[in-house]
Amino acid sequence: MSDTGQGQMPGNAAQKVYATRADLKALEAEMPWAARDVSRTMYEALSRVKAAHGSRPAISYQLLSDPAAPKSSLSWGGLHDQVTRAANLFRSLGVGPDDVVAYVLPNTLETAVTLLGGMVAGIANPINPLLEPSQISSILRETRAKVVVTLRAFPKTDIAQKVAEAVRHAPNVKHVLEIDLLTYLTGVKKFIVPLVRPKNPVAHTADVQSFHTALARQPGDRLTFQDDPADRVAAYFHTGGTTGMPKVAQHKVSGMIYNGWIGATLLFRETDVVMCPLPLFHVFAVYPILMSMIASGGHVVFPTPAGYRGEGVFDNLWKLIERYRCTYLITVPTALAALMQRPVNADISSLRNGFSGSAPLPVELYNRFKKETGVEIVEGYGLTECTCLVAVNPPSGQKKIGSVGLTFPYTHVRILNRDGAGGFTEAGVDEVGEICVGSPGVFEGSTYTEADKNHDLFAEDRFLRTGDLGRIDQDGYLFITGRAKDLIIRGGHNIDPAVIEEALTGHPAVAIVGAIGQPDLHAGELPAAYVELVKGSDATVAELISYAESHISERAAVPKYIEILPELPKTAVGKVFKPDLRRLAIIRCFNAGLEKAGLAVRVTSVIEDKKRGLVAQVGKAGGVSDAQVEAVLGGFTSPWEWAP
Numbered sequence: 001m002s003d004t005g006q007g008q009m010p011g012n013a014a015q016k017v018y019a020t021r022a023d024l025k026a027l028e029a030e031m032p033w034a035a036r037d038v039s040r041t042m043y044e045a046l047s048r049v050k051a052a053h054g055s056r057p058a059i060s061y062q063l064l065s066d067p068a069a070p071k072s073s074l075s076w077g078g079l080h081d082q083v084t085r086a087a088n089l090f091r092s093l094g095v096g097p098d099d100v101v102a103y104v105l106p107n108t109l110e111t112a113v114t115l116l117g118g119m120v121a122g123i124a125n126p127i128n129p130l131l132e133p134s135q136i137s138s139i140l141r142e143t144r145a146k147v148v149v150t151l152r153a154f155p156k157t158d159i160a161q162k163v164a165e166a167v168r169h170a171p172n173v174k175h176v177l178e179i180d181l182l183t184y185l186t187g188v189k190k191f192i193v194p195l196v197r198p199k200n201p202v203a204h205t206a207d208v209q210s211f212h213t214a215l216a217r218q219p220g221d222r223l224t225f226q227d228d229p230a231d232r233v234a235a236y237f238h239t240g241g242t243t244g245m246p247k248v249a250q251h252k253v254s255g256m257i258y259n260g261w262i263g264a265t266l267l268f269r270e271t272d273v274v275m276c277p278l279p280l281f282h283v284f285a286v287y288p289i290l291m292s293m294i295a296s297g298g299h300v301v302f303p304t305p306a307g308y309r310g311e312g313v314f315d316n317l318w319k320l321i322e323r324y325r326c327t328y329l330i331t332v333p334t335a336l337a338a339l340m341q342r343p344v345n346a347d348i349s350s351l352r353n354g355f356s357g358s359a360p361l362p363v364e365l366y367n368r369f370k371k372e373t374g375v376e377i378v379e380g381y382g383l384t385e386c387t388c389l390v391a392v393n394p395p396s397g398q399k400k401i402g403s404v405g406l407t408f409p410y411t412h413v414r415i416l417n418r419d420g421a422g423g424f425t426e427a428g429v430d431e432v433g434e435i436c437v438g439s440p441g442v443f444e445g446s447t448y449t450e451a452d453k454n455h456d457l458f459a460e461d462r463f464l465r466t467g468d469l470g471r472i473d474q475d476g477y478l479f480i481t482g483r484a485k486d487l488i489i490r491g492g493h494n495i496d497p498a499v500i501e502e503a504l505t506g507h508p509a510v511a512i513v514g515a516i517g518q519p520d521l522h523a524g525e526l527p528a529a530y531v532e533l534v535k536g537s538d539a540t541v542a543e544l545i546s547y548a549e550s551h552i553s554e555r556a557a558v559p560k561y562i563e564i565l566p567e568l569p570k571t572a573v574g575k576v577f578k579p580d581l582r583r584l585a586i587i588r589c590f591n592a593g594l595e596k597a598g599l600a601v602r603v604t605s606v607i608e609d610k611k612r613g614l615v616a617q618v619g620k621a622g623g624v625s626d627a628q629v630e631a632v633l634g635g636f637t638s639p640w641e642w643a644p
Helices: 023-029 042-053 077-090 109-121 131-141 161-170 187-196 209-218 253-265 281-297 312-325 332-341 361-374 499-504 540-553 578-596 628-632
Strands: 057-062 074-077 102-105 123-125 147-151 177-180 207-210 234-241 245-250 273-275 299-303 328-331 353-356 376-383 390-394 411-417 424-428 433-440 465-473 479-483 486-491 492-497 511-518 524-533 561-563 603-609 611-619 638-640
Touching: 042 109, 042 253, 042 281, 042 312, 057 077, 074 077, 077 109, 077 209, 102 109, 102 131, 102 161, 102 492, 102 578, 109 123, 109 209, 109 234, 109 281, 123 131, 123 638, 131 245, 131 433, 161 540, 177 209, 207 209, 234 253, 234 281, 245 253, 253 281, 253 390, 273 312, 281 299, 281 328, 281 376, 299 312, 299 561, 312 332, 328 332, 332 353, 332 361, 332 511, 361 376, 361 486, 361 499, 376 465, 411 465, 433 479, 479 499, 486 511, 486 524, 492 499, 499 511, 511 578, 524 540, 524 578, 540 561, 578 611, 578 628, 611 628, 628 638
Parallel strands: 057 299, 102 123, 102 147, 123 234, 147 177, 177 207, 273 299, 273 328, 328 353, 353 376, 524 561, 611 638
Antiparallel strands: 057 074, 234 245, 376 390, 411 424, 411 433, 433 465, 465 479, 486 492, 511 524, 603 611
C-alpha cells in the first residue's frame, strides 16, 4: 500500500506498518500469538465484524460480466443473518462439529454463505466443480460428507448432473441442497431459463431440496446450538484432485483466523474494495481474501460464477474495477498474461495494488503490467497445507522482483536439506534448499486426513516440508526457485524449469510458458517447453528455439523441444497444469520410439497411478509382444502397461 493509515479493525489494534524484517520482529515482540485478541470461532469473527461494520457492504456478485449487468450484495449484517440460517440448517440435517458439509459450486453469494455456515456448524469441504464425477465422488467418500450443496440444473453448466452422478457413488451423502441461479436473472431471461432448463434425472437416494426454501425456515438472529470456543478442524480442502488422486488438507479455525488477522493488521481497511475473480473452492480466495475481509470489514467483489474463466470477464475487467472503485486486484500470472492482451479501457485510478499468487510471476510480465497500468503487482506465497499465507512482498516496503517477500509475523520459514543420516541441515544465506514452514496455519502432524500422507511431511516434527525449493537472502526475502518434483533432471544435472519459463516469456509474442522434462532414453529427461502465444501474435517454433538459445545462459537448460499450443492446460485457479504437459510429452516420445522400432502399437493414454506416477497405456495389437514393447519403452523412467 502507498499509505499506512491507522484504520481500526474489529478485534485488532490499529493497522501496522510492515515494510522490513525489523517491523516483523517488532510485531512479534508485542506479544505471543496466543495472547492476541482474536476471535476463537468463525461465528465470533462474523459477529465482531457485524457489530463494527454491519451496514457496510461485505460481498458483491454479478452473474454476468457486463459492467452494467445487475449486481447483488450482502452487507455484513446481511451476511451474518444468512450464515446463521445456513449453520442452523446444516445442524438440523444432522451435521455436528465433526461432520462435513461439502459444496460443488461456482462463485455465488450462496457459495460464501455455505462455506461460512459449514464452518460454523461443522466442517466445510469446498470441491472444484470442474472435476469429473468420479473425482468428486472420491472426495465425498474421503471426507464422509453428509450434506452436499450444489446448483440446480441450469443452462450452460453440467454441475448438477455431475454431482448427481457423484452422489450415487457416495452413500454417506444424505442430503443434497440445490441453489437456483434463476434468482440472479431479470427480464426475459428469467422467463426463458425455466423453459430450457436441462433435465437432471436423480439416480441416488439422498434427499434433495431447495437451498433457498430450506434456509428461509431457519432463524437468522441466533444459533440453535452452542458455539463451542475450542479450536477444531472446520474445513477440508482437496489438493491434487485434478489428477484423480486427491489429498485432503485439514484446516483449523485458528489458522483461518490467523490469515484474517494478517490481512486486517497489515493490508486491508474497512474502506477497501477487493476484486477477486478467483474460485471459492481455492484457499487464495477463501483465506487471504474472504477471511481478511471478515477481520477488516472490507468489501470483496466476485464477478461471474467462473471468475476469470467467465465469459467476457477479461474483456470487461477494467470496467468492473471502475464500477466498484476497487482498491486491490487479486490475480494469478496466467490471468495477468491474458489481461495484457487487452487495452486498459477504463478509469482504474482507484487501484492501489494487485496481489499475485499460485505460481511464480515472470519478471517480464510484472514489468509489462506496471508499464501498461501504473499499478504494482505484489507477489506472495502460500499453500493449501499451511491454511495459505506464508510470505508477501510488503506493499509499503521494498519489493524485490522475483521474490515472494518477507514471511508474515509468527511464521517461521527455514531452508533445509537432507543430511543423509535421516536429519536436516539448515542452508545458509542465498543457499537453495527445501522451504519448510511453521506457523499458526500449519496443523502439525495432521495436515492431511489420511495418516499415511503425513508420513515424512514434517522436518523435526514441526516444520511442514512444502516440496518447494527456495532461498532466503540477507534481508530476509524469500525466493522460490522451483518445485522439487518439477525439477528437470538431465543426466543427473538439475534444471529449474523457471529458468526456461522466464526466458521465453520475454519474447513479445509469448503469453505463457510451461517447461517440463520430457522422457529421454539416454539422459532420463530433456527440457521441453510448451508455449501459448499472445492473442493475435505470431511466432514459429524455430524462432522461439533461437530466442531460447540466445536468452538462456545455462546451455543444458535450452529446450530440446518447443511446441506452440492454442491454450496451455490450466488448473481452475489459472496455474499451468504440468501433469497434462507431461502426458503430451510421454505420448509423443514413446510413440516416436515405437514408430522407429517398426512396432504397430501406440500409446493411447497416460494415467496416474498412486504408486507408480504417470503410466503410459499402450493399445494392444496382434503380433506385438510384451518383450518387443519393453525393449523400446523399458529404458524410459516412466512405466508402461497394456491398455485395458
